[in-house]
Amino acid sequence: MKKQLPLHLMLIPGIILVFIYSYIPMVGSIMAFQKYIPSKGLFDSKWVGFKNFHYLFNMPDFYQVLWNTVFIAVMKIIFGLIVPIAIAILLNEIGKSFVKRWIQTLIYLPHFLSWVILGGVLIDILSPSNGLVNQFLGWFSIKPIFFLGDNNWFPFTIILSDIWKEFGFSTIVYLAALTTINPSLYEAAVIDGASRWKQTWNITLPGIMPVIILMATLSLGNVLNAGFDQIFNLYSPLVYESGDILDTLIYRIGLIDAQYGVATALGLFKSLISFALVSISYWLAYKIADYRIF
């Protein structure tokens, strides 16, 4: 035990910080059941039972916002899986060349830029009046599209621009998985007369299948995370109908309108469902892919 003491001491600063800034806010969630007034604090604010939840579930926008959140998040999950796998397989065909390294460097890049920066970039290039994209579409006589101001286009702009930002970085894990496939399998297949397509279908895909299943299972926990940073930096009242998500609604109700109780109730609703989803996804990842977090 004496030998262990330094190990326990090393954990103390982290334990204290996590306690204050992660566990105290969890306890603070009880303000979802209060008419919370900051000057009175958590102990003296009035208890209102489930009134905040009642208010929330009767809000006309609530179900629309929930639907927007799930739709955008699920589309991001699906295409965020397919695109990187396809790109990783195509990149793998190039072999280890100078060109491959450059392509990788460029496709990883957007991942490292914030949505503030990329939001600014997208607002400029997607502008209907003189944005680059609409000028390009103009060459094919397509009328200018208001990508960020039209409820029909906004969700797709969000999904597509998120894929654009993240696909490169997500390929890293699949590229790593591809290097573990035994090259002699391909040699044997060629001798048997397998085409390139057949090799991909029968060797490459099964070879990386465990990683694909793992990534798919882990992404299940994100069904209510449609991407606050991105939407906050790209949306406007014009597209609240199609683009408002739980996180942006929490921000507006809580920090703009100062309805702390209702916003906390919405946050708690989201946290509880996400907690269930993440727990299920980790459990599935453990069962199916033998994945452990630590």
Add this chain to the structure above:
Amino acid sequence: MVEGKSLGNKLFRVFNYTFLILLAVACLIPLIHILAVSLSSNVAASAGIVKLWPKEFTFKSYEFVLSKGEFLLSLWVTVKRVVLGTILSMFLSILIAYPLSKNGRELKFRTGYAWYFVFTILFSGGLIPWYMTIRSTGLLDSIWALIIPGAVPVFNVILLLNFYRGLPKELEEAAFVDGAGHWKTLWRIYVPLSMPSIATIGLFTVVGHWNAWFDGLILMNSQDNYPLSSYLQTVIVQASLTNMSAEQLANLATVSDRTVKSAQIFVGALPILAFYPFLQKYFVKGMVLGGVKE
């Protein structure tokens, strides 16, 4: 994959190279366009004739941006934030991951400690209680509000502890035989050997602090305390050029909203554009080592 010499294969190679190069270019073009706009004259940018090369080349918008006091002030806040925040987070990650990398016999209650940290990524109190906690600990409007609440990055701790576990046990035993304690073993043996992993999470931490904008926006009452990303969010996305001196207003005649925004976007992205290609080889190595466990 093994390839034949058939026409089909050649065609595929041509298609594949072209497609991937176009994709890589698509990740870069928006940024080149922004750079071109920022270096063009007010008139050319407003007319929307700038594509990928500056028209009527000028540094006017950069002069304007860099002459603005708020811009330089926020840049200074960001530099402080990145330096202090990265040092603290890295120190804590290294310190927490070491005990957690031990097994249950070497560290009593190890599983309990690990779950204590991991639980915070599964469940969170939500935005409002988090904000209220920071408020009641008196950090609002101070640089520490941007550093301390997020100082324990649990994901990085997990990456690092998995890396530590991969190190040969014999090294530690040898150090103990030579009379080193846990503290010395950690800093003299584990840390130097974990450099790929530490460099990776270090890069992610730096980028994270550089890009973070939301906490600055809501935790800082005065705009003078905004870090660069929060400041950029208000001027690029919320679009307000307020608080300008007479001299700056006079300068504004020679630049346009569009060129100024582009210049600010580019300056905001510049450090990442400049440094990340050199660090890329480390993070790919560190990610793979941390991510693929077989």
